[in-house]
Amino acid sequence: MIHYSILFEQLINGLVLGSMYALVASGLTLIWGTMKMLNFSHGELFMLGGFGIYIGVVSFHLPVWLALSLVMVFIFIIAALIEKAFISPLLKRPDWDVSAVVVTLGIGIFIQNLAFKIWGGDYRNVPYVVEGTLSFLGMRFAWHRIYILVMTVIVLVGFWQFMKRTRFGMAMRATSFDSDTAMLMGIAPRRIFTITFGLSACLAALAGSALAPIFSVNPWMGVVPLIKGFIVVILGGLGSFSGAILGGFIIGLSETFSVLFLPSGWKDIISFVLLIVILVIRPQGLLGKKEW
Amino acid sequence: MLKVENLDVYYGEAQALWGLNLSVSSGDICTLVGANGGGKTTLLKTLCGLLSVQRGSIVLDGEDLLNFKPEDRVSLGLSMSPEGRKIFSNMTVEENLLIGAYNKNAWKKRADLLEKIFEQFPRLKERRGQMAGTLSGGERQMLAIGRALMSEPKMLLLDEPSLGLAPKTVEQVMELIQSINESGVTILLVEQNVNVALKIAQYGYVIESGRIAMHDAAEVLMANDHVREAYLGL
Numbered sequence: 001m002i003h004y005s006i007l008f009e010q011l012i013n014g015l016v017l018g019s020m021y022a023l024v025a026s027g028l029t030l031i032w033g034t035m036k037m038l039n040f041s042h043g044e045l046f047m048l049g050g051f052g053i054y055i056g057v058v059s060f061h062l063p064v065w066l067a068l069s070l071v072m073v074f075i076f077i078i079a080a081l082i083e084k085a086f087i088s089p090l091l092k093r094p095d096w097d098v099s100a101v102v103v104t105l106g107i108g109i110f111i112q113n114l115a116f117k118i119w120g121g122d123y124r125n126v127p128y129v130v131e132g133t134l135s136f137l138g139m140r141f142a143w144h145r146i147y148i149l150v151m152t153v154i155v156l157v158g159f160w161q162f163m164k165r166t167r168f169g170m171a172m173r174a175t176s177f178d179s180d181t182a183m184l185m186g187i188a189p190r191r192i193f194t195i196t197f198g199l200s201a202c203l204a205a206l207a208g209s210a211l212a213p214i215f216s217v218n219p220w221m222g223v224v225p226l227i228k229g230f231i232v233v234i235l236g237g238l239g240s241f242s243g244a245i246l247g248g249f250i251i252g253l254s255e256t257f258s259v260l261f262l263p264s265g266w267k268d269i270i271s272f273v274l275l276i277v278i279l280v281i282r283p284q285g286l287l288g289k290k291e292w
Numbered sequence: 293m294l295k296v297e298n299l300d301v302y303y304g305e306a307q308a309l310w311g312l313n314l315s316v317s318s319g320d321i322c323t324l325v326g327a328n329g330g331g332k333t334t335l336l337k338t339l340c341g342l343l344s345v346q347r348g349s350i351v352l353d354g355e356d357l358l359n360f361k362p363e364d365r366v367s368l369g370l371s372m373s374p375e376g377r378k379i380f381s382n383m384t385v386e387e388n389l390l391i392g393a394y395n396k397n398a399w400k401k402r403a404d405l406l407e408k409i410f411e412q413f414p415r416l417k418e419r420r421g422q423m424a425g426t427l428s429g430g431e432r433q434m435l436a437i438g439r440a441l442m443s444e445p446k447m448l449l450l451d452e453p454s455l456g457l458a459p460k461t462v463e464q465v466m467e468l469i470q471s472i473n474e475s476g477v478t479i480l481l482v483e484q485n486v487n488v489a490l491k492i493a494q495y496g497y498v499i500e501s502g503r504i505a506m507h508d509a510a511e512v513l514m515a516n517d518h519v520r521e522a523y524l525g526l
Contacts, residue, residue, distance in 0.1 A: 167390075167394065167399055170383070170387055170390060170391050170394075171391065171394060173380070173382060173383060173387075174380050174383065174391050176382075177380045177381070177382045177383070178378060178380065180342060180378075181374060181378040181380070182391075183340075183341075183342065183362045183363050184340055184342075184362070184366070184371075184372050184374060184378075185366065185391050185392055185394045185395075185439075185443070186363050186364070186365075186366030186367060186394045186395040186443065187363055187391075187394055188361070188363040189363075
């Protein structure tokens with residue numbers, strides 16, 4: 001018999017993990033939705049978020065909120081430059097969706113090796129954003145995990161509102177639906193693409209910075225989140241924002257709960273099996289639309 | 293208001309418009325009629341900047357349009373309701389209208405503009421919170437026109453507004469176009485339904501295989517043997 005406190009702890013852990021998957025995946029799905037391309041450098045932008053918070057907090061002793069804000073600004077600029085320099089020129093080509101895969105893969109490999117060259121392969125530790133633990137009915141939760149959960153909810157809800165209510169958010173949705181008609185409204189799709197890419201990178205980097213204290217920072221830390229991110233977006237439905245969030249929590253929760261019944265090595269198998277089962281039943285993903 | 297001179301446009305290798313000349317005076321309804329594939333939509337897309345120009349010029353209200361990117365032409369007072377409505381069906385009716393006011397000047401006045409459109413299109417007001425994809429054909433056309441009006445255009449381009457609508461609805465749409473024109477908007481109406489278009493226009497152009505075959509006052513075209521035979525089925 002499993003004690004209820006273990007179940008509750010696993011529930012919290014699952015939600016924390018799920019919220020991270022949701023953040024990473026919503027960035028991926030945002031890019032697919034607007035630009036109709038897959039971004040294989042997303043994991044490396046996640047990694048840069050981790051290094052960013054390490055440099056800010058450990059090397060420069062900045063307060064966390066300041067370090068985090070600076071990281072967001074830098075990542076946005078870096079990602080926007082990447083989009084302008086490497087992805088935007090491909091938009092003119094008829095076969096650009098495939099070339100975007102190759103180019104982002106290349107950018108990912110480049111960033112990973114550049115990080116290795118600059119910072120080396122050591123695993124670096126970053127202190128928790130909020131130290132200490134919360135004791136509750138005999139259970140203990142690290143405040144940092146609760147911070148992750150609350151932060152994710154605020155960011156995702158905020159982003160949702162941004163998409164729903166602001167002039168720019170509406171322009172993003174219009175562009176994702178039909179970029180030619182969006183142009184007739186006076187929207188410049190190229191600019192939307194650049195900003196979308198930057199915002200998506202910020203979501204990845206935010207996840208990277210939040211997970212840095214738990215998993216430690218290294219040049220390869222983005223590889224697994226990228227794969228998980230793709231599982232989540234395909235599960236939730238490519239291009240669907242709410243699908244990415246739902247999928248993130250499903251994968252996160254099933255992984256943490258599977259540990260209760262199966263050896264922990266089975267954790268990753270669980271997410272792939274879930275993906276396959278759901279795709280057999282709903283090929284377009286949970287909240288995806290049929291495109292054929 | 294609008295002056296097109298010696299316009300040559302290509303689709304890849306194939307020439308779609310040949311030395312096209314067309315002008316629309318301020319305050320008028322001008323119609324451009326012709327068969328499918330004749331170049332009507334090509335011309336409108338070129339005016340909006342979705343297709344590039346090989347030779348020739350397009351001047352709107354003294355501004356050379358070719359110096360402006362497609363997305364910047366809206367703020368010059370050019371607006372289009374495209375063929376097939378092309379409403380954003382992933383957004384609500386109200387959001388569709390708001391996105392029509394995307395350019396900075398219109399965005400500041402969006403609340404007033406929205407009120408004005410709702411006055412003109414009570415049906416859209418009833419359905420303001422509904423997803424645009426759930427509208428009927430006629431309502432979609434109203435929405436596409438309303439959306440185009442949200443940028444406060446001087447010149448409105450309408451591509452096949454009657455397409456796929458019931459005769460009664462076509463009549464309503466044409467009345468609406470007339471009332472928009474009376475409020476001071478110059479209109480270029482592209483239509484396959486030559487009969488209804490010539491009824492509300494002051495003059496028209498007939499386009500055939502990418503060339504202007506004739507242009508004249510609407511009543512003259514209506515009485516012309518070639519037009520009657522080829523387009524009015526008389």
